[in-house]
Amino acid sequence: MKLNKRSVAHYALSNSPADQTGFLRTWGGPGTPPTPSGTGRRCWFVLKGNLLFSFESRESQAPLSLVVLEGCTVELAEAPVPEEFAFAIRFDAPGVRPHLLAADGQAAQEAWVKALSRASFGYMRLVVRELESQLQDARQSLALHRCASQKASASCRKPQAPDCWTPGSENGHLFPRDCSPISSVEERVSRPTGRDLVEFQGPASLLLNRGQSPVSPETSCFSTLHDWYGQEISELKRRWQQRAGESQSGFKQQDRP
């Protein structure tokens, strides 16, 4: 079976963040015969995401081996020789032997077992989904709270945002095609939408503090954000025109700046 080894090896050696590194002794893993004395072979291990690489030494220019950490469990183990601080990566697959590893001390053993058991893409995805729904809940309850507290105010304008929160194409899509990663999203949120907007006494004025977006809709979807701010601007335009004494009959509510 083919694998893009060159790209993977490049990733292993790149400056991408390593989640765990350290020396471990290894036995009986594929291609790693136990040494005669049974103490295992000492290698430098690097965990990046769900990929566990081993190297001959810290300075090696090529990984010795790779274990893809999906569909496996990690547990404390008894080494072939009475060996302390050993643990095993076990795959639920026929004919696949567990990878036996041993750390130099208890702290390292615990750290590795923890890191490896949470290394899978599947685990990350579970956590991300959970956080996604927590964020939605937090936004909705905050928006409802604000709405309730401002119902008495004459200038109250219920944000249209909740309509944009219903599960749709944005769910699960953190960065839609026309959006850039985190730093740019935050830039967009904090960009001032106009000096004059501070005179508007609605919920939007609270959002114009730089870098804060407590009640805006999904900041991950720029078009939603744009529409939402656009409504406030439309309202302002309307008021300015009213003050100027112009007739409102021809004014289109759909206008966007």
Next chain:
Amino acid sequence: MRYNEKELRALSRQPAEMAAEMGMRGPKKGSGERGSRPCLAQPLGALLLERCRVVPEEPGGFSISFLEDPERKYRFECCSQEQCKEWIEALRQASYEYMRRSLIFYRNEIKKMTGKDPLEQFGISEEARFKLNSLPRNGRTACIGSQLDTLD
């Protein structure tokens, strides 16, 4: 670099995010082959998707290339624009780095709104990989894979 082929084959039998039959051409000349049906044959190969770039290719397909050699492309032919779009979207979000960035993003948003760190309940709030500064400092490498589409 050794890897355990049996493990990867076992992985290929786990429920798939997406599955389809597509024409594929590897970066080497003359290496065209058909992707195997998911429930039948053994996998022909695997591509580990870290630091990769997925872009549409005319006509009706897309390519995957990797950071260290962007001209070396794995090309795929789709049977429809719809299929093409779906795969490009799914592949772009399939990297561990993408997941990590999503997690950090949501963590920060929730912290800002509620004042609480949502990772505490999982017992992983101290892990270095979930801290904001664990993202690659090199601006270029941080953007590769999610932002290259805007450069095109």
